[in-house]
Amino acid sequence: MMIAKDTFVKINKWALIVAIFAYLIGVFSPLKYLQPGLLFVFFAGFLCLLNKDYLAPKPRAAAHLWMMPVVVTIFTAVSPLTGGNGNPLLFLVTLLCGLIPCIMLVTGSSEVKMPKRPRLKIIVVRTIVQSSVFVIWASVTSYAFIKGTRPDLLFWAAFHVSTVSIFPVFFGRVLCSWVCPNATLQDGLLKNMTYKRPIKLHKAIEAQSSSCAMNISGKADARAPLFPATLLLAWFPVFFAETIFDLTQATWWPMVFIYGLMFFSILMPWRKLCTYFCFLSSYRGINCHNSLWRIRYNRSQCKQCKVCSAEKVCPFFIDIRNQDNEMPGTCCLCFSCMEACPFEGVITFKRNPAEKARLTLEAKTGIIEAKPEETKAA
Amino acid sequence: MAEIADKRYTTPLAKWSRLLEIFIPGYMFGKAWGIANEHTVDLYRVIFPSFLINIAEYMKTLVDISSPSLARFYATSAGALVGFGGIFILGLVMHFVLGDRKYIDSLRFTSITLIPLAVMHGTLTQVTNTIFESLGGGETIEMLTKAAVDSPRSQINMFCVFYMLALWMMAKRTGVSGKRRWFVLLTGVGFLVAYFAMGLGITTMEAAEILPKMMAAQGQH
Numbered sequence: 001m002m003i004a005k006d007t008f009v010k011i012n013k014w015a016l017i018v019a020i021f022a023y024l025i026g027v028f029s030p031l032k033y034l035q036p037g038l039l040f041v042f043f044a045g046f047l048c049l050l051n052k053d054y055l056a057p058k059p060r061a062a063a064h065l066w067m068m069p070v071v072v073t074i075f076t077a078v079s080p081l082t083g084g085n086g087n088p089l090l091f092l093v094t095l096l097c098g099l100i101p102c103i104m105l106v107t108g109s110s111e112v113k114m115p116k117r118p119r120l121k122i123i124v125v126r127t128i129v130q131s132s133v134f135v136i137w138a139s140v141t142s143y144a145f146i147k148g149t150r151p152d153l154l155f156w157a158a159f160h161v162s163t164v165s166i167f168p169v170f171f172g173r174v175l176c177s178w179v180c181p182n183a184t185l186q187d188g189l190l191k192n193m194t195y196k197r198p199i200k201l202h203k204a205i206e207a208q209s210s211s212c213a214m215n216i217s218g219k220a221d222a223r224a225p226l227f228p229a230t231l232l233l234a235w236f237p238v239f240f241a242e243t244i245f246d247l248t249q250a251t252w253w254p255m256v257f258i259y260g261l262m263f264f265s266i267l268m269p270w271r272k273l274c275t276y277f278c279f280l281s282s283y284r285g286i287n288c289h290n291s292l293w294r295i296r297y298n299r300s301q302c303k304q305c306k307v308c309s310a311e312k313v314c315p316f317f318i319d320i321r322n323q324d325n326e327m328p329g330t331c332c333l334c335f336s337c338m339e340a341c342p343f344e345g346v347i348t349f350k351r352n353p354a355e356k357a358r359l360t361l362e363a364k365t366g367i368i369e370a371k372p373e374e375t376k377a378a
Numbered sequence: 379m380a381e382i383a384d385k386r387y388t389t390p391l392a393k394w395s396r397l398l399e400i401f402i403p404g405y406m407f408g409k410a411w412g413i414a415n416e417h418t419v420d421l422y423r424v425i426f427p428s429f430l431i432n433i434a435e436y437m438k439t440l441v442d443i444s445s446p447s448l449a450r451f452y453a454t455s456a457g458a459l460v461g462f463g464g465i466f467i468l469g470l471v472m473h474f475v476l477g478d479r480k481y482i483d484s485l486r487f488t489s490i491t492l493i494p495l496a497v498m499h500g501t502l503t504q505v506t507n508t509i510f511e512s513l514g515g516g517e518t519i520e521m522l523t524k525a526a527v528d529s530p531r532s533q534i535n536m537f538c539v540f541y542m543l544a545l546w547m548m549a550k551r552t553g554v555s556g557k558r559r560w561f562v563l564l565t566g567v568g569f570l571v572a573y574f575a576m577g578l579g580i581t582t583m584e585a586a587e588i589l590p591k592m593m594a595a596q597g598q599h
Contacts, residue, residue, distance in 0.1 A: 165497055169540055204390035211389040213551070222479040222552045224387035225395030226490060232398040236405070243409065244451045248507075286403075286493055290547030 003108040008056040009049065009192050015066075015101045016045035016189055022093045027142045033087050034142045035094040037073030039135045044068055044098070046134060046188040050127040054119045057112040063105035069098030120339050126177065130184045137181040141255070168288035176274060176281050177315060177334035182261050183274060187315070191270045199267045205230055205276055209317040214289050217297075218324025226289060228276060235282035271315045289329040295338060297323045298355040301346045308347070313340045320347070325355055396486060400465075403489045403496050408461015409454040410499035412438065418510050420592065424584040425502055425530060427576035433460050465489055468569055475561045476554060487552065491544045491566075498537035505529050513593050519586075522593075526585040534579055538570055 003011075019041040026034045044065040048055050055062045073094045077086065167174055176183055208228035213220035220226070238257065247253040257279070265273045274281045297320055307313075308320045313336045318328060320337055327337075338347040345352055351359075389395075412434035414422035423431050437456035443449040465488055473484035509526050545566040549559045 165501070165537075165540075169494075169543065207389045208391055208395075211387055211392070212395065213387065219553045220551050221387055222483050222487075223396075224552075225389065225392040226399060226486075227395060229391040229394035229398055232395065232402050236398075236402050239406070240454075243413065243454055244447055246446075246450065287497065289490070290544055290551070292543075 001104065001108040003056070003059045003105070003110045003112075005052065005056045005112050007108075008059065008062070008105075008110070008112075009052055011101045011104050012045050012048040012052075012062075013189065013192055015041060015097050016049070018093065019045065019097045022090060022097070023138065023142070026087070026090055027145045031087055031090070032146045033090060034139075034146060035073060035086060035090050036076050037069045037094040037098060039139055040069035040072045041094065041097045042138055043131045043135050044101075046131040046184055047127060049188040049192055050130065050184075051119065051124070052192070053115050057110050057114045059105040059108045059110050063102050066098055066102035066105060070095065070102055073098060117339065117342070120335055122335050123339055126334065129178050130187070133179050134181050134184040144255075164283050164287060168284050168291060170292050171333055172288040172291035172294065172329055173281065173284045173316070173332040175284060175332075177332035180274075180280065182258065182265055182278070183271075183315070185262055186265050186271055186274070190265060197267060197269050199264075201268070201272055201276065209275055210319050210322065214285065214330045215316070215318055215328050216322060216324075217294070217326050217328040227282075227286060230276045231278075231282040231285055234277045234279045235286065238279040271317075275316050285330055291329050294326040294328075295331060295333065295335070296326050296348045296351045296355070298346055298348060298352045299323070299325060300354050300358050301343065301352065303343055303346075305342065307342055308337045308340045313337055325351060325359060396482070399486045400482075400489045403493050404462045404465050405454075405458040406496035407465065407489075407492050407499060408458040410457060410503045411460050412453045412455070412457020413450070413503060414453075414506075417592075417595075418506055420588055421506050421510065421526075424577070424588055425506055425580050426499075427573070427578060429576065430460055430464075465492065468492075471565055471569075472562070475565045476549075476558065478554065478558075479552075487548060491541065491548050494537045494540035494544055498533055501533050501537075502530055505533065509589075510592070513589070519590055519593065522589050523582060523585040526589060527580055527582050530580055541570070542566060 019038050023034065023038050023042075025031065026038070047065055048062050073091065077091055177187075205228075208230065209215055211225075212228050213224040213226045214228070242248060242253065261273065261278055261280075264277070302321065304321065306321070314320070315332055315334055315336070316330050318331060318337075320327070341347045411422075411426060411430045414431060414435070419431065419435065434453070434456045437459065438453055441452060443452055465485065469481070469485040469488040472488045473479075473481050476484050476487065479487075505526075509522065512522060512525070542563060545562055546559065549562045554562060
């Protein structure tokens with residue numbers, strides 16, 4: 001079977017969708033049973049979709065990933081530890097979820113060409129971290145609902161303290177692309193779905209992503225609004241309600257919010273919820289406005305080819321060409337822009353010598369070189 | 379160039395952003411002072427400056443509310459009002475130190491840079507609640523005293539460093555000149571010194587005094 005890129009996406013996408021439904025039925029229905037293999041379906045599915053450009057040309061490599069859920073499902077069915085306890089229908093669904101993509105990919109061949117640029121190692125690491133954290137989150141959440149205890153509180157406590165208080169100061173909104181389960185769902189699955197999104201955002205809301213100081217690096221006007229108003233508003237009601245109604249110990253409270261966020265992500269275009277309405281993203285965004293380490297944008301090297309245009313590449317719709325010499329505080333360090341850029345040395349980990357020289361000259365003379373967008377506007 | 383720079387930040391929701399940038403961090407900064415209940419208020423008095431807790435507690439006595447949710451709403455609002463008062467005063471000092479913008483923008487600067495301390499207040503509230511819940515958990519008074527002193531101390535130290543960073547970076551970001559930036563930092567240090575002098579943080583002596591009393595009170599309940 002010839003596997004085009006679309007077919008590759010469809011195979012992984014549908015396996016994931018079926019697995020998500022099986023997960024929801026197993027955890028939230030009176031069945032209260034989760035096939036461990038489903039968690040590996042999530043891992044394989046997300047990893048394949050997050051690396052689709054690089055795995056679609058090699059369907060057999062992807063098939064190896066899909067063997068994991070199959071092996072785990074069979075092992076849990078025959079293992080004396082769990083044997084005979086599971087629901088046969090869920091077992092069958094889980095087995096098929098892993099087996100069908102595995103067979104289709106292992107017997108298939110592809111004419112899709114590998115992208116010219118090799119995948120950045122940091123992105124490979126990111127996608128593995130993303131998929132693994134999603135699996136951890138799904139397993140602790142299912143455990144909480146099946147057993148009626150709250151081990152997921154530990155997950156949320158670690159997640160919350162590190163993402164809100166510590167990481168943003170050093171690495172900005174890094175957790176919004178590396179850890180958040182909702183981000184993984186959006187990047188892996190929802191970005192690859194082409195249905196018509198029922199919620200369309202007002203222009204005034206979308207305008208914020210290019211007109212708040214948090215989205216633009218370099219010196220900001222003293223009167224400039226720093227944060228998007230909708231993000232500030234998203235932050236407030238959640239923590240306000242938590243205090244007023246004393247919900248810190250309520251079992252359903254964090255669940256309602258993460259599942260609520262996931263539900264609304266389905267209704268909106270890719271990552272719009274993260275950019276304008278997510279209370280966690282907001283909390284991190286607010287604490288990261290002065291983050292210390294950022295990706296460097298070497299403007300003097302930029303060829304203005306617009307390949308890195310915000311709507312396609314950046315999860316937070318940052319207009320890279322509008323930046324001064326680094327990414328702004330709102331950057332989530334996903335490195336997608338770095339990979340998208342076809343030229344060497346434009347988007348880098350370190351500032352390059354030419355850019356350093358430009359900045360030193362600007363600091364000495366006080367004459368600031370206009371950005372391409374500003375030159376065009378003038 | 380200046381016009382272009384201004385246009386970059388013009389958005390239909392900019393006014394709302396500016397308003398919320400004062401209101402939301404201000405609320406988060408102050409609400410912790412009003413959130414104490416009859417069981418935890420003494421602990422709050424030693425962790426936070428006692429007079430701030432007393433003002434919020436006095437405001438809470440002015441209105442008698444039977445609904446617990448409404449009472450909590452009023453309590454956090456009372457704390458938030460005290461917080462806004464603090465921000466307005468610090469904003470005034472910052473306005474003279476910055477000297478390059480309108481008072482409302484100095485207030486935004488003050489409020490936004492106080493976010494690390496607002497987060498610190500949130501974590502201190504959690505620490506206080508955890509200590510209160512541990513009182514009847516069979517732990518010794520020495521262990522509780524150690525936890526009550528060490529945990530807030532490390533939180534306070536960390537967030538004070540983050541506050542200094544926020545002041546420096548925010549001043550740099552909004553074009554405050556090098557010399558003035560040091561004054562901004564000094565103002566921040568002055569504020570922290572004043573805050574510590576008023577009674578932020580809990581000492582071993584205070585903890586050793588308050589915890590047995592709370593433990594005894596809880597035993598009576």
